[in-house]
Amino acid sequence: MLADSHAHLDDERFENEVDTIIENAREAGIGFILNPGTEESTSVRAIELSQTYDIVYAGVGFHPSDCASFDKNKHPKMIRKWCEQDKVLAIGEIGLDYYYDDGAPRDLQKKVFEEQIGLANELKKPIIVHDRDAHGDCLDMVKSCLDPNVGGVFHSYSGSVEMAKILLDFGLYLSIGGPLTFKNSRKAPDVVKYMPLDRLLIETDSPYLTPVPYRGRRNEPAYVRFVAEKVAEIKEIPVEEVQETTFENCQRLFGV
Ligand SMILES: [Zn+2]
Incomplete structure (x- = not known):
């Protein structure tokens, strides 16, 4: 089994095609997708x-x-209500984006991030963090605001090994x-080797x-297998081990 821990099936580029995309995912051995x-x-x-x-x-x-x-x-009321449903597993994606910060000033981003970490603590749902060009502030905020028992994931991680x-x-x-998998990928292979x-x-x-x-081309969950293959190559372990372990990790983190 494989898990795709982060996919925006709600995106308009999938409109009217989600049935096919899910079928492709099943054929690729995917048993879990977090949207x-x-x-x-x-x-x-x-x-x-x-649902x-x-x-x-x-x-x-x-x-x-979008903050x-x-x-x-x-x-906040709405988020509490949403989280009453069985298949709502996380608060996310939330975080800081200093690459595209013209739409939302950094102060506002921080305020909304902090508020949502607070909700995650209260509701005991792990957070899914988006951190683009904001490593220092993201790290500080998570360390100072997040209940470590609640936990979470930095998605599309782009930081250093340190x-x-x-x-x-x-x-x-x-x-x-x-x-x-990109040719010019620098930090990510070192991070994977270290992790x-x-x-x-x-x-x-x-x-x-x-x-x-x-x-x-347009990405879809079935392609997560190429990421698994690259991880296996870097870590010099069988791809099945990567698939199974990352699947179990998803289940554990998100409490399925
Ligand atoms: Zn995303």
């Missing part, structure tokens, strides 16, 4: 998809790029996706970040 929300409508859609497909589970939350739409008076070490010490998981396999997740971030050999 995180990025604001209100995608969180609702993620829940709908989780339609047995292998799909949902995360709910406000992505840093201007987070309404303090309305959305930062990975700190996150692992804090009990977090790291998820690695398509960029690992204990039992703290690693793999993902597609579909429809983005398509792995080699399909780089440039």
